[in-house]
Amino acid sequence: DGGITQSPKYLFRKEGQNVTLSCEQNLNHDAMYWYRQDPGQGLRLIYYSQIVNDFQKGDIAEGYSVSREKKESFPLTVTSAQKNPTAFYLCASSPQGQPQHFGDGTRLSIL
Amino acid sequence: DAKTTQPTSMDCAEGRAANLPCNHSTISGNEYVYWYRQIHSQGPQYIIHGLKNNETNEMASLIITEDRKSSTLILPHATLRDTAVYYCIVREILTGGGNKLTFGTGTQLKVEL
Numbered sequence: 001d002g003g004i005t006q007s008p009k010y011l012f013r014k015e016g017q018n019v020t021l022s023c024e025q026n027l028n029h030d031a032m033y034w035y036r037q038d039p040g041q042g043l044r045l046i047y048y049s050q051i052v053n054d055f056q057k058g059d060i061a062e063g064y065s066v067s068r069e070k071k072e073s074f075p076l077t078v079t080s081a082q083k084n085p086t087a088f089y090l091c092a093s094s095p096q097g098q099p100q101h102f103g104d105g106t107r108l109s110i111l
Numbered sequence: 112d113a114k115t116t117q118p119t120s121m122d123c124a125e126g127r128a129a130n131l132p133c134n135h136s137t138i139s140g141n142e143y144v145y146w147y148r149q150i151h152s153q154g155p156q157y158i159i160h161g162l163k164n165n166e167t168n169e170m171a172s173l174i175i176t177e178d179r180k181s182s183t184l185i186l187p188h189a190t191l192r193d194t195a196v197y198y199c200i201v202r203e204i205l206t207g208g209g210n211k212l213t214f215g216t217g218t219q220l221k222v223e224l
Contacts, residue, residue: 102155
C-alpha cells in the first residue's frame with residue numbers, strides 16, 4: 001500500500017543522547033516535512049525538503065538535523081542540543097503545491 | 112503569517128450536520144484555506160481545501176465567504192468517528208514552492224448520540 005511510514009511509534013532515550021526518527025514514503029512525493037506537536041498544541045514546522053539533497057529550516061529547527069539522500073526518505077535527528085525533546089513528531093509528504101499527507105507519528109520520551 | 116481563529120470546542124448530535132467556523136481576516140488573495148483533522152495520537156488527516164469557490168468532496172463541504180475572510184467546514188451527517196480536533200489553516204507558499212501549514216489549536220468536535 002502507498003503511504004508514509006514512521007518508525008518506531010514510541011521511542012525512549014536517555015538525556016544527552018542523539019536519536020534518529022525514521023520517515024519513509026512510497027508515494028513518489030517530492031516534498032517532505034517534519035513537525036513537532038506538544039500536548040494540547042498545534043503542529044510546528046521543524047524542517048522541510050522539496051528535493052533530494054536539499055532542505056530548509058522551519059520555525060523551530062534548533063537542536064534538530066535532517067538529511068535527504070533519497071527521495072523516499074527524510075530522517076530527523078534530535079540532538080542533545082534540543083532542550084526539550086519530549087514530544088510527538090510527525091512527518092508529512094506532498095507533491096509540489098498539493099496537500100500534505102501525514103504519517104502516524106513517533107512519540108519520543110527522554111528519560 | 113495569515114492567522115486563523117476557531118472556537119475551542121463544539122458539540123454535534125450524531126446524524127446532524129456539523130458546521131465548523133473559521134475566521135481568517137488577514138488572508139491574502141492567493142492563499143488557500145486548508146482543513147485537516149486529527150484523532151488523538153494519530154497524524155492529521157487532510158479533509159479539503161479551497162481558494163475562492165465553495166468545494167465539496169466525499170468527506171465534507173467548504174464554504175468560503177465572498178470577501179474570503181471566513182469559511183465554514185460542513186460535515187453533512189456527523190458520526191461518532193468524526194470526533195476529532197479540526198484545524199483550519201491558511202497555506203503559505205515557501206521559497207521554492209513548497210507548502211507551509213501553520214497549525215493553531217483547532218476546534219475539538221465531539222459528536223454524541
